[in-house]
Amino acid sequence: MTDAIARLKEVVGTKGFSEDPVEIAPYLEEWRSKYKGNSPLLLKPATTSEVSAILAICNETRMPIVTQGGNTGLVGGQIPLHGEVLLSTKRLNRIRALDESGMTLTAEAGVTLAVVQRAAEDKRLMFPLSLASEGSCTIGGNIATNAGGTHVLRYGMTRALVLGIEAVLADGRVLNLLRVLHKDNSGYDLKQMFIGSEGTPGILTAATLRLFAKPDLAVTAFAAVPSPAAAISLLGAMQSRTGGMLSAFELMPRIALEFVSRHIPGVRDPLAAPSPWYVLMEATGGKDSRLAETFEAGLAEAFGKGLATDATIAANAAQAAHLWKLRESISEAQKHEGASIKHDISVPVAAIPQFLAEAVPAVQAIVPGARAVSFGHLGDGNLHFNFNSPRPGDDPAFLAQWDTVQQTVYDMVNRYHGSISAEHGVGAMKVGLLPRYKTTEELDAMRALKAAFDPLGILNPGKLVPKVLKL
Secondary structure (H helix, E strand, O other): OHHHHHHHHHHHOHHHEEOOHHHHHHHHEOOOOOOEOOOOOEEOOOOHHHHHHHHHHHHHHOOOEEEEOOOOOOOOOOOOOOOOEEEEOOOOOOEEEEEOOOOEEEEEOOOEHHHHHHHHHOOOEEOOOOOOOOOOOEHHHHHHOOOOOOOHHHHOOHHHHEEEEEEEEOOOOEEEEOOOOOOOOOOOOHHHHOOOOOOOOEEEEEEEEEOEEOOOEEEEEEEEEOOHHHHHHHHHHHHHHOOOOEEEEEEEEHHHHHHHHHHOOOOOOOOOOOOOEEEEEEEEEOOOOOHHHHHHHHHHHHHHHOOOOEEEEOOOHHHHHHHHHHHHOHHHHHHHOOOEEOOEEEOOHHHHHHHHHHHHHHHHHHOOOOEEEEEEEHHHOEEEEEEEOOOOOOHHHHHOOHHHHHHHHHHHHHHOOOEOOOOOOOOOOOOOOHHHHOOHHHHHHHHHHHHHHOOOOOEOOOOOOOOOOOO
């Protein structure tokens, strides 16, 4: 072990490692403080060749290693929970190329999402992935978790935005798939093995991303709706009225708006009267698209049908930003309201009203008074199905019900043919649950792929791929 660590330090040089517990400490705990790890060595490689040499040594000595990007993950996938060596991609931070005509950008894994967005905007282009953590999350982490965000409705998950990848395999070999092709039917699409893989088959070092023409117009509205069923009808009506130009359609309950208004400075309720539910929607298009006109006409029709009871349309970018802050601040506001039990789930869009009607009372039967804060990406069926403790001070008793609440929710999601992980990943949190919800055939295929890419099991061990038999 000592010899291997000495070799790893030599590979990256004096700027590329740390054994200082104080410097390493921020990398060992995630945002919610649910997972805390330990590591004897933090590696900070600056090149793909350094990553290659690191993995060659780790593979030879059977030393487990965990990769971390911006440390914004919520399921513990980026934390070294068993004393593994920790590799940070933050020094892999170059944008290698930007092709305006082909609308592609090649970035290293440690480049933050916000930097990619700005680089595209400088060329009047757009990278549509949008997350609340975009200032700190990295492209490598986005790809490794197949991040979703607010614009999946129109542009798809991260999987749909990646044209090519560069990755280092467990034995140190470099797999260079940095192609800019939109069409390539010459064999297995190997890059897909690494998208959503949470660092288990190899370490992503760079990626070629799809860019899009930047819209000239954006129409953003915050609407009061009487129910989730009305929101879904409104979604269909607005999609039809705008010709499929909706890029975001977010659902949030009244309690979420109250939390945000109470705890987040500079925000306020944009409507005159309270409503049980709200929708934040945005449509984008070209300057000659008559988008504002059709959007407003769609809202007027929705009022006439009772699908919406009030709405405000942002008059400028500042007002739009305020509306988005209401939605993006919910998680932060929840922290101020005490402990929360959170679920990142998806069910078929049409099933959301019935799921909520069934699942909320089921949880409240376990924890009377638990405050349901169900919000998220209604347009693609992804809900952040969360509950806060009944009252401040109830946190210990509330959190003691975590496993019972979680299994109740996930069993119901399974009955609705949904997913227990919509966009946050599996990590350490859900790996033990997969045998309950995936078929034997799925689990066998996952284990076979893991063994083919990482036969010694050194890459992010204990995450994503369950080793136990199906329950």
